[in-house]
Amino acid sequence: MKTIHITRYLPESSEIPFVQQFDIPADDSTSVLDALNYIKEELDPSLSFRWSCRMAICGSCGLMVNGKPKLGCKTFLRDYQENITLQPLAHLPVERDLIVDMDVFLTHLEAVKPYLISDDSLSTEPNKQTPTQMAKYQQFSDCINCGLCYSACPQFGLNPEFLGPAAITLAHRYNLDSRDHGKAQRMPLLNTEEGAWSCTFVGFCSEVCPKKVDPAAAVNQSKVESAKDMIIQLFKGNL
Amino acid sequence: MNDRTTENMTIKPKKNHRSSEPVWWALFSAGGVCFAVFIPTAILFFGFLQPLGLIDFSYSQAHNWFFGFWGLMFSGAFIILPGFHAAHRIRHGLHDLKVQRHGLIKVICYGLAGLISLLTLGIWFTGIIS
Numbered sequence: 176m177k178t179i180h181i182t183r184y185l186p187e188s189s190e191i192p193f194v195q196q197f198d199i200p201a202d203d204s205t206s207v208l209d210a211l212n213y214i215k216e217e218l219d220p221s222l223s224f225r226w227s228c229r230m231a232i233c234g235s236c237g238l239m240v241n242g243k244p245k246l247g248c249k250t251f252l253r254d255y256q257e258n259i260t261l262q263p264l265a266h267l268p269v270e271r272d273l274i275v276d277m278d279v280f281l282t283h284l285e286a287v288k289p290y291l292i293s294d295d296s297l298s299t300e301p302n303k304q305t306p307t308q309m310a311k312y313q314q315f316s317d318c319i320n321c322g323l324c325y326s327a328c329p330q331f332g333l334n335p336e337f338l339g340p341a342a343i344t345l346a347h348r349y350n351l352d353s354r355d356h357g358k359a360q361r362m363p364l365l366n367t368e369e370g371a372w373s374c375t376f377v378g379f380c381s382e383v384c385p386k387k388v389d390p391a392a393a394v395n396q397s398k399v400e401s402a403k404d405m406i407i408q409l410f411k412g413n414l
Numbered sequence: 415m416n417d418r419t420t421e422n423m424t425i426k427p428k429k430n431h432r433s434s435e436p437v438w439w440a441l442f443s444a445g446g447v448c449f450a451v452f453i454p455t456a457i458l459f460f461g462f463l464q465p466l467g468l469i470d471f472s473y474s475q476a477h478n479w480f481f482g483f484w485g486l487m488f489s490g491a492f493i494i495l496p497g498f499h500a501a502h503r504i505r506h507g508l509h510d511l512k513v514q515r516h517g518l519i520k521v522i523c524y525g526l527a528g529l530i531s532l533l534t535l536g537i538w539f540t541g542i543i544s
């Protein structure tokens with residue numbers, strides 16, 4: 176048996192969130208998501224939370240487990256003591272119970288033009304790439320858009336206009352791709368205060384990332400790119 | 415819980431304004447290297463070895479040494495760059511503590527570092543020409 180304390184928010188019945196306690200039968204294979212499903216099926220059907228794949232692929236089951244951003248399906252009760260607290264992801268507006276509004280996050284992802292931009296849109300040739308060229312960005316392409324890094328980032332918490340770890344990582348991933356020619360279009364955004372430069376290299380984003388994407392590395396490599404861009408534009412007389 | 419409202423956090427489209435941060439970040443990085451490599455040697459030298467009498471470094475020796483090429487290097491590596499490094503840390507530290515006057519803090523932090531730099535270079539330069 177484990178005791179789970181869940182921060183609940185039901186806007187139609189109360190303006191104020193409250194904490195509800197549940198006792199869950201648990202064995203070594205019980206994940207936090209299993210526990211939530213048990214509660215919904217057996218104890219309280221009104222509990223709301225997101226999930227889909229159950230295997231750390233879809234990125235929809237993010238929540239705070241004892242104050243740390245985690246994927247519910249990849250976190251197991253066996254790794255915790257008797258008491259476990261579950262809260263919605265930090266730094267994002269709560270819609271209901273454990274469901275947060277991801278709009279800001281998605282807007283940021285979209286803003287960096289996360290797709291291959293070709294220099295010749297009429298070409299029908301396939302985009303060839305060697306394994307070495309692919310290795311340059313592969314790690315950064317493993318992101319599942321779970322948003323855990325945004326909950327971990329104190330700078331995003333202070334200023335939601337900061338592009339944030341995953342979006343900058345995505346921009347960097349395409350900038351590093353040999354098939355892409357869109358870097359010049361992405362740099363102006365990365366060069367801003369809300370781009371790469373709001374990051375103070377706390378590094379917690381990389382610690383919580385469930386796919387080992389290491390967004391902190393991507394953000395700091397983007398700072399180097401942005402600094403290089405500044406020098407190049409300075410010499411070109413564009414500044 | 416007050417900071418988690420369901421209000422829409424809309425992102426205003428803004429003009430892409432290039433940040434001046436690369437300049438401060440470059441000084442911060444250079445200063446960080448100095449802090450890690452040079453400052454400990456200064457502490458060891460002036461804080462321990464010299465007071466303990468393990469090395470002999472007289473005032474006139476120091477004076478002659480400082481007012482030359484190596485004095486300028488010393489000023490940069492031990493005073494000016496670490497100064498900008500510290501200023502950058504204090505500035506971002508205050509931001510983390512939610513102090514809002516970003517512009518003013520920036521001017522005060524880098525202004526102080528700049529002032530210390532000018533003072534150092536001024537002392538070095540007057541020593542050189544006298």
Ligand code: SF4
Nearest residue numbers: 318319321322324384
């Ligand atoms: S970088 Fe990692 S933590 Fe951030 S959204 Fe992608 S997978 Fe999730």
Ligand code: FES
Nearest residue numbers: 228229234236248
């Ligand atoms: S349910 Fe898909 S990542 Fe957890």
